[in-house]
Amino acid sequence: MLASIIASGLAVGAVYALIGVTYNTMFSASRVMSFTAGQLGMLGGVFGSLFVLRLGLPLVVGLVLMLVCCAIVGLITEFIAVRPVLKSLDQHLYVLSTLALALMIQQVVAVEWSTEPQAFPRVFGTGAGGILDEKFWLPVLTCAVTICALELLYRRTLTGLSFLAIAEDNFAARALGLPERNLRMASYALAGMIGGLAGFSGGQLLLAFVANGPLLNFYGFVPVALGGLGNNRGAIVGGFALGLFQQAANFLVGGIFSSVAVFMLFIAVLLAAPRGLFGGHLARRV
Amino acid sequence: MAISSESAAGTMQEKSLAGTGSWMFSGPLIMIFCLAALVPFVTNDYWVLIATRAAIYWVLVGALNLVIGFAGQLAIGYVALLTLGAYTTSVLVAGNVSPPVPVFGALAIAGVAGAIFGVIVGLPALRLRTFYFAISTLGFATIITQIALAWQSVTGGGIGLPGPEMPAPFHTHAGFYFLCLTAAGLITWMTANIAHSRFGRGLIAVRDADVAAEATGIRKARLLMTIFVFTGASAAIAGGLFAALQTYITPDAFTFDLSVLFFISVLIGGRGSILGPLLGTVILTLLPEFAAPLAAWSTFLYAVLLLVIVLVAPGGIAALLDFGNRRVLRANRTIVPKAALVGHLLATDKAKSGIALRGVVLSFLGVRAIDGVDLDVEAGKIHGLIGPNGSGKTTILNVISGFYGPEAGSIALGGEALKPGDSESRASQGIARTFQTPRIVGEASVLQNVMIGGTIRGQSTFVESLFCLPRHRGDERTLRSEAMTALSAVGLESLADIRADRLQHSELRFMEIARACMARPAFILLDEPAAGLSADEILRLGQFLKAISRQGTGVLLVEHHADLIFDICDYVTVLNLGRVLAQGTPAEIRVHKEVISAYLGG
Numbered sequence: 001m002l003a004s005i006i007a008s009g010l011a012v013g014a015v016y017a018l019i020g021v022t023y024n025t026m027f028s029a030s031r032v033m034s035f036t037a038g039q040l041g042m043l044g045g046v047f048g049s050l051f052v053l054r055l056g057l058p059l060v061v062g063l064v065l066m067l068v069c070c071a072i073v074g075l076i077t078e079f080i081a082v083r084p085v086l087k088s089l090d091q092h093l094y095v096l097s098t099l100a101l102a103l104m105i106q107q108v109v110a111v112e113w114s115t116e117p118q119a120f121p122r123v124f125g126t127g128a129g130g131i132l133d134e135k136f137w138l139p140v141l142t143c144a145v146t147i148c149a150l151e152l153l154y155r156r157t158l159t160g161l162s163f164l165a166i167a168e169d170n171f172a173a174r175a176l177g178l179p180e181r182n183l184r185m186a187s188y189a190l191a192g193m194i195g196g197l198a199g200f201s202g203g204q205l206l207l208a209f210v211a212n213g214p215l216l217n218f219y220g221f222v223p224v225a226l227g228g229l230g231n232n233r234g235a236i237v238g239g240f241a242l243g244l245f246q247q248a249a250n251f252l253v254g255g256i257f258s259s260v261a262v263f264m265l266f267i268a269v270l271l272a273a274p275r276g277l278f279g280g281h282l283a284r285r286v
Numbered sequence: 287m288a289i290s291s292e293s294a295a296g297t298m299q300e301k302s303l304a305g306t307g308s309w310m311f312s313g314p315l316i317m318i319f320c321l322a323a324l325v326p327f328v329t330n331d332y333w334v335l336i337a338t339r340a341a342i343y344w345v346l347v348g349a350l351n352l353v354i355g356f357a358g359q360l361a362i363g364y365v366a367l368l369t370l371g372a373y374t375t376s377v378l379v380a381g382n383v384s385p386p387v388p389v390f391g392a393l394a395i396a397g398v399a400g401a402i403f404g405v406i407v408g409l410p411a412l413r414l415r416t417f418y419f420a421i422s423t424l425g426f427a428t429i430i431t432q433i434a435l436a437w438q439s440v441t442g443g444g445i446g447l448p449g450p451e452m453p454a455p456f457h458t459h460a461g462f463y464f465l466c467l468t469a470a471g472l473i474t475w476m477t478a479n480i481a482h483s484r485f486g487r488g489l490i491a492v493r494d495a496d497v498a499a500e501a502t503g504i505r506k507a508r509l510l511m512t513i514f515v516f517t518g519a520s521a522a523i524a525g526g527l528f529a530a531l532q533t534y535i536t537p538d539a540f541t542f543d544l545s546v547l548f549f550i551s552v553l554i555g556g557r558g559s560i561l562g563p564l565l566g567t568v569i570l571t572l573l574p575e576f577a578a579p580l581a582a583w584s585t586f587l588y589a590v591l592l593l594v595i596v597l598v599a600p601g602g603i604a605a606l607l608d609f610g611n612r613r614v615l616r617a618n619r620t621i622v623p624k625a626a627l628v629g630h631l632l633a634t635d636k637a638k639s640g641i642a643l644r645g646v647v648l649s650f651l652g653v654r655a656i657d658g659v660d661l662d663v664e665a666g667k668i669h670g671l672i673g674p675n676g677s678g679k680t681t682i683l684n685v686i687s688g689f690y691g692p693e694a695g696s697i698a699l700g701g702e703a704l705k706p707g708d709s710e711s712r713a714s715q716g717i718a719r720t721f722q723t724p725r726i727v728g729e730a731s732v733l734q735n736v737m738i739g740g741t742i743r744g745q746s747t748f749v750e751s752l753f754c755l756p757r758h759r760g761d762e763r764t765l766r767s768e769a770m771t772a773l774s775a776v777g778l779e780s781l782a783d784i785r786a787d788r789l790q791h792s793e794l795r796f797m798e799i800a801r802a803c804m805a806r807p808a809f810i811l812l813d814e815p816a817a818g819l820s821a822d823e824i825l826r827l828g829q830f831l832k833a834i835s836r837q838g839t840g841v842l843l844v845e846h847h848a849d850l851i852f853d854i855c856d857y858v859t860v861l862n863l864g865r866v867l868a869q870g871t872p873a874e875i876r877v878h879k880e881v882i883s884a885y886l887g888g
Contacts, residue, residue: 033417084597092416095360096553098595099420103546103589111582214542218425225418256436263425267410270422274413 005247007136013243014139018198019220020235022191028167028230029187032094035102036077038217040070040192044199046113049208052121066200067193074192078185109210120203135204142201222266228276314561319471325368325461334459340571341466342527347551348473349520351563352513354552358493360420363427365545367518370403371396371525372535373441379450389450395524399521404518412507414662427545432531434537446536449529468525476752478560483751484744489725491738498725501687503713503847505555505740512748543585550592556604558729565603611785621796623826625833627775631803631839639700640664655681657864670843670851673861674885679844683811687719688712712744717806724794728787735786736769739804774801789816809840816847828854
């Protein structure tokens with residue numbers, strides 16, 4: 001019992017953490033929180049199922065195609081919903097524009113794919129049914145690999161450093177001659193792939209299901225809110241904590257009340273620490 | 287029919303207090319409701335049903351308009367309160383948890399439940415920023431549906447339960463329609479009353495200029511909570527009516543698509559308007575009827591509409607219909623204040639003896655912005671505060687007006703200590719201010735902006751304003767005429783009805799001064815009022831400020847125009863690096879050696 005709570009908690013936690021990283025990657029490049037983050041997670045599952053099960057492509061090809069498609073969705077987000085409203089960030093129009101795009105994505109999937117959950121292919125086919133089932137360890141492994149790759153990118157490569165420069169101070173970075181727009185587009189493509197990976201690796205758990213979009217939007221945002229905007233480490237810690245808490249509540253008090261419990265926890269933590277548990281300081285208003 | 291004339295009468299009454307241009311406001315609304323009253327006589331039951339749905343949606347959207355359109359809070363999950371109201375009414379009428387309750391009693395209880403949950407849903411808005419709030423309302427919407435699904439013994443789970451059956455004469459299609467239309471008319475009238483009250487102006491101030499809102503004494507938390515109570519109750523009652531219309535409800539009936547419809551109606555309509563969102567609601571309710579083959583894509587259409595509105599026409603329908611503000615304004619306007627009118631504006635008893643700062647210290651991230659400042663501002667005197675950039679002038683204003691609490695030291699007004707960091711209380715204690723960058727509501731008229739300054743002097747309660755009772759009408763009359771006097775005094779009376787964001791920068795500075803005067807302050811703090819003004823305007827500003835001080839009002843003036851300072855000030859304090867470098871009369875300061883080397887230049 002305890003083992004299965006921990007296994008499933010870590011698994012969904014990894015998916016939430018990856019969606020949190022997706023939010024953060026978009027936020028760092030543009031100061032925009034996008035409602036498409038959760039939809040990307042949903043699309044990862046749907047594309048995986050579409051390419052591998054429905055079209056019968058080899059798994060690796062399906063994975064690559066999924067990554068490409070999600071990267072394109074990320075770019076579309078940047079182009080349609082983010083770039084036009086960057087000039088007036090203080091009006092928070094991005095909340096509406098990204099929400100509109102997220103709804104459009106969701107509706108297209110609902111009509112063209114299915115409104116029912118669809119099966120997702122097995123990737124390795126090991127340990128079926130037990131605690132060592134791939135549905136438990138694959139998201140965790142993917143999360144770990146993604147984080148290591150991101151750390152390498154951000155710390156060891158010049159491109160990664162320019163990402164950080166833009167996240168730190170957009171104007172200064174532009175003054176230094178960094179191609180801000182291209183880097184932003186690259187960030188959104190990267191965010192698309194991370195979101196896609198979240199859905200793909202969690203495919204056995206969450207299935208290829210259109211309703212995962214809003215679900216991941218919310219559960220993926222909780223770790224970001226807990227960890228502080230743009231803080232990937234905070235999102236990882238928050239994601240796993242959320243996953244464990246949710247699964248524990250699930251086993252102890254049942255599904256519905258576990259979502260109520262998560263919601264209450266979310267609101268309570270945010271009211272107590274609006275900048276997140278690892279959040280930064282307040283900006284000066286006057 | 288009686289109902290239509292009732293709602294029309296409501297809007298007429300609203301008109302009589304709105305004064306000039308009010309036919310422009312209420313005419314179209316009356317027309318829409320008159321047309322709506324004709325629906326049962328010229329069409330069949332199907333269209334009556336659609337019209338009923340539109341009316342019910344408007345009961346919710348009309349109230350939600352105050353949250354989204356006026357207060358600017360992106361509440362995207364209001365279907366939650368519709369669900370709550372629908373289930374509460376249906377469960378109570380069916381008698382699942384108690385003896386069966388009559389329909390109207392159940393609706394009232396649903397309203398109370400909605401008010402309570404409205405506050406719970408709204409609570410995060412007090413602390414959280416936009417996206418956080420949007421997500422938390424979204425989460426709430428998801429959870430309500432899950433609870434409805436899981437709590438089978440009461441809600442019937444996935445199978446659902448029958449909606450309440452209406453008693454005669456509301457059991458027919460037409461009868462129920464007129465009931466809903468009356469509710470819709472009532473909501474229109476009430477929200478229009480709020481829109482034209484200090485509460486409505488407070489909401490748009492919180493939305494567009496929250497710092498100025500605090501400085502004028504608008505209590506954001508209390509105001510938002512009041513609005514959430516009202517909106518929650520309206521949404522839940524709409525839910526009860528919705529359940530009656532559906533005749534049978536399941537959790538499937540309350541999809542997120544409905545939420546989308548609600549808040550997109552407001553946004554398509556345009557912020558701060560009532561006619562716009564009303565049209566938006568009607569259009570979005572009718573859209574799927576005319577595009578029947580696209581029914582599966584209705585949410586997609588809404589989303590596209592939302593995107594188009596955000597990217598192309600952020601003002602929505604209201605901006606398209608705002609013909610008055612297309613008129614070209616005369617270029618090169620000069621401002622001629624009438625200092626003689628200041629007497630009418632500030633004539634009150636001023637017993638406050640002075641603002642006193644003692645040893646005030648404040649640092650930002652280790653940098654001491656003010657480092658032990660003593661400062662005395664006397665009533666009826668103009669006190670100049672000068673110094674190089676970064677010397678702490680504006681920070682001192684912010685400490686006095688309560689935006690920052692000092693780390694050490696005290697601030698007192700007339701011998702009584704001012705609560706540190708309590709910006710919302712300053713206006714009622716007699717301290718008003720302007721800002722270095724004017725903080726205004728661009729989408730509101732100049733007159734409305736100035737009226738915001740008189741918020742603390744309003745007498746009527748929210749409920750009195752809601753029903754347009756005498757005290758509310760009295761408030762509006764007084765504030766309006768005083769705001770006109772204030773505008774005449776600063777020389778902007780001809781621009782009273784213009785949108786504030788069309789004004790020149792210099793005009794905005796005078797508008798802020800007029801707004802500050804509306805609170806009848808004992809002290810006015812001015813942050814670089816002469817910046818961006820022409821030489822003539824600076825001279826007139828100087829005379830105007832002198833007139834203010836002659837009324838007994840103390841003026842604390844932060845300024846870089848040394849001529850203005852030495853010309854009008856009774857006393858000058860020079861700051862450097864957060865410390866007082868020198869204090870004295872203008873004549874003493876002008877020849878002070880250190881001041882010359884640090885600031886004035888030789």
